[in-house]
Amino acid sequence: MSTTDPMTIGTMVESLLRDGMPVRFTAYDGSAAGPEDAAIRLDLRNERGLAYIMTAPGDLGMARAYVMGDLVIDGVHPGDPYDAMVLLQSNLRFRRPSPAEAVRLVKGLGIGNLKPPPPPPQEQLPRWRRAVEGVRHSLARDAGMIAHHYDVSNRFYELVLGPSMTYTCAVFGTPDTTLEDAQAAKYELICAKLDLQPGQRLLDVGCGWGGMVRHAAREHGVRALGVTLSLQQAQWAKRAIDREGLGDLAEVRHLDYREVAEGGFDAVSSIGLTEHIGVRHYPAYFGHLRGRLRPGGRLLNHCITRPHNRPQQTGAFIDRYVFPDGELTGVGTIVRAAQDAGLEVQHVENLRPHYALTLAGWNRNLVRNWEACVAEVGENTARVWGLYMAGSRVGFDRDDVELHHVLATRNDDDGRSGYPLRPLWKA
Structure with a gap:
């Protein structure tokens, strides 16, 4: 773009791309960029969307514009924008403008667009603002962050x-x-890894809507206690337990896992909790869970991981819209923390491809039930979920994130674990 070219949004976008626009881009000023016959089209519909993008570069600004309906993706359903995200993440590469270019771009597009519009109501405060309101991963702050994500609507989650x-x-x-069959298989695999037997006691921390608790009680005759920080989850789980007639074996409490005082459990399952507790809290976390087990008891830790153990902050979109205060690390860090807490790690398994398939199933459900989901939580929130699940699916496809099972035992004072010479479960 020369210094005499008229400044339009389309020319601005083209000037910042290293390899050209992989989709058709149109803007409210009548400008366009990219191939006219592209299957996927991005339409920037108003000045607010432009201001979002200019004042929060990267995924956050585009996410704000998309959530508010100012940036529309044609060619994919908002409940499953996976194809668009694959294309954009593979081919959309921005270059950093020089200081002189940046000044010209701002002047050409309007300095007024540097005033940030109010963020969408679905967005949480940035981390530094949240820190003012409470210590990270304190009981009170964790309860608030869990409520933000899990107390959206039980009906929405059902859909x-x-x-x-x-x-x-x-x-x-x-x-x-x-x-549905794959989720049942997941619970059955965990039960097998824990070697659950009738009459044993299971503690499930971060139990969600009680799926593991109910499966272990119903299929294995286990006395199961689940705890969750989400009141809506606990209420739903209690109704499900009563409906299935499992009240003599299964219980779900609205409680932080750190407040579980009972001990002597034969097994502890933690399915999707570790992502929320913070890496620096791993020693206390594994120490607390070890303290809940009897000698010879087993712990199964199921969580999203990174393919490395280096510190890496969660992206702005995920942190502000999906999992506030969430943290991920590599399985090596998790294994080390479990070992340092006095647990013997017996088995580790990576289930990364399975999470991509799981997310695809959730996206299909969101598309199938789109109108009902929008009626339940509003279109903006439904857009957040479609974007988050499709983006996460791309991450699992590309090995940006993984999913690991870590199975460990609390050995007795003589080092006996009760673990067999070879695993007894089927792959």
Whole structure:
């Protein structure tokens, strides 16, 4: 772009791309960029959307514009923008403008667009602002962050997750396995790894809507206690336990896992909790769970991980819209923390491809039930979920994130674990 070219949004976008525009881009000023016959089209509909993008570069600004409906993706359903995200993440590469270019771009597009519009109501405060309101991962702040994500609407989760009401990675026998069967298989695999037997006691921390608690009680005759920081989850789980007639074996409490005082459990399962507790809290976390186990008891830790153990902050979109205060690290860090807490790690398994399949199932449910979901939580929130699940799916596809099971035992004072010479469960 020369210094005499008229400044339009389309020319501005083209000037900042290293390899050209991979989709058709149109803007409210009548300008356009990219191939006219592209299957996927981005339409920037108003000045507010431009201001979002200019004042929060990267994924946050574009996410704000998309959530508010100022940036529309044509060619994909808002409940599953996976194809668009694959294309954009593979081919959309911005270059950094020189200081002189940046000044010209701002002047050409209007200095008024440097005033940030109010963020969408679905957005949480940035981390530094949240820190003012409470210590990170304190009981009170964790309760607030969990409520932000999980207390959206039980009905919304029923529509997206399906009958299992399970919001964690499933285990697929084949790519064609149904989501419901894969979630049941996940619970059964965990029960097998924990070697659950009738009459044993199970503690499930971060139990969600009680899926593991109910499965262990119903299928294995285990006396199961689940705890969750989400009041809506606890209430839903209590109704499900009563409906299935499992009240003599299963219980779910609205409680922080750190407040569980009982001990002597034969097994502890933690399915999707570790992401929320903070890496620096791992020693206390594994120490507390070890303290809940009897000698010879087993712990199964199921969580999203990174493919490395280096410190890495969560992206702005995920942190502000999906999992405030969430942290991920590599499985090596988790294994080390478990070992340092006095647990013997017996088995580690990576289920990364299974989470991509799980997310695809949730996206399909959101598309299938789109009108009902929008009626329940509003279109902006439904857009957040479609974007988050599709983006996460890309991450699992590309090994940006993984999902690991870590199975460990609390050995007795003589080092006996009760673990067999070879695992007894089927892959």
